[in-house]
Amino acid sequence: MRIILFVVLFIVAAFIGGIAFILFNLDAFVKEAVETVGTELTQTSVTLNETNIxxxxxxASLSGLNIANPExxxxxxxxxxxxxxxxxDPTTVTGDVIxxxxIVVDTPSVIYELGESGSNIDAIHENVMSFANKLQSQTSGSSGGETTSSSAETAPSQExxxxxxxxxxxxxxxxxxTAVSLNVLGGKKLEAPSVDVHLTDIGKKEGGVLAAEAAIYIMDNLxxxxxxxxxxxxAGKLIEDALGGVDLNNVEQQLQEQAGEVLGDDAIKDITKDAEGALKNLFGTGD
Known part of the structure; x- marks a missing residue:
């Protein structure tokens, strides 16, 4: 009887110890999960300085959450x-649906960098929506049967x-x-009007959604x-003014006339390609 009692007490103590370990290390677990899933979601580096759960x-609070730029x-x-x-709701924390x-995010900073093929925000948005499609396919069970090696490599992680x-x-x-950045501006950033976003009842209709699914919905709207x-x-007009009223159809000639001796032909061609592609993309005048 004493041996049985000892075993029971040992199991209870181990169980309590395990819970205590998780609670004391909850901040570290959350930090790792945010960085792992965030990086997977955006296909860029996501870092988090500190959590307080x-x-x-x-x-709970998260501080220093940054999403880096794509390549x-x-x-x-x-x-x-x-x-x-x-x-x-603390009564739901240990349940299946929390x-x-x-959630309040106050005064976040976005740098909207324009390039020839689009913006960094567009690139991350495409990555997020691509991940959303994979996640939906995996969680809905529509990919039944054996998983191919190629799909296994890109499938969403267990986290x-x-x-x-x-x-x-x-x-x-x-x-x-939001600051708008364009290489041709020499690192200068132009400010766009601030944005406010209010979203309600995420996951309510579905009876709950995964954390990644909620993040996808929030980021998509933002x-x-x-x-x-x-x-x-x-902001487009600000960029035109900063470029000195550049004519999108004649960028190279204007740069050659104004700064040809200083920049050189190769530099002017690089700037022209960047400026024309980015500005046309911004103003919706591209092909």
Whole structure:
């Protein structure tokens, strides 16, 4: 009897110890999950400086969350979220569906970098939506049967495709600061009007969605609003003014006349290619 009692007590102690370990290291687990799934989602480097999780009181915060640029872009980052705060229903934290009352992101920074083939935001948005299609295919079971080696390489990870589901009642992204960058401006950034985003009842209709699915929905809406702000708010006119009223149909000739001796022919051709492609893409005058 004593041996049985000892074994039972040992199992209980081990179980409690395991829970304690998870709770004490919850911040580290969340940080790793955000960086792993975020990088997978955007196909760029996602880093998080610090987390502060208080499940007992239904509060959490993330600070220093940054999304780097895809290859081919040179600005410091695509998106810097700064401080993200969450309030959740603490009674749901250990359940299958966690209810988050609100997520607040205050004054995030977006650098909208334009290149010949589009913007960094467009590139990340395409990556996110591509990942969304793969995730939907995997979680819906539509890819039944054996998985091919090529699809296995690109399939969403276990961290992204499993785990608890979420209902998010409110997401507030306030005062999104957007700077427009173009190589031909020599590193100068032009400010576009700020954007506010308010999303409601994410996952409510479905009875809960995966964290990756919620992130896809939030990022999709944010990037669309940022792109609309840049293209429709007069930022294009600011770029034209910064370029000295450049004629999109005659960029190379104007640069040759104004700075040919300083820049040289090769540099002018590179700048012309960058300027024409980016500006036409921004103004919707491309092919």
């Amino acid at each position: 208080d499940p007992a009181n239904g509060k 081919g872009f040179e600005t410091d980052h695509a998106l810097a979220l700064g401080l993200v705060s969450l309030k959740m 209810v988050i009352n609100e 992204a495709s499993e785990g608890p589901k979420f209902i998010i009642e409110n997401v507030y992204i306030r005062n999104v600061s 990037f669309k609003d940022v792109a609309a702000s840049v293209t429709n708010s007069g």
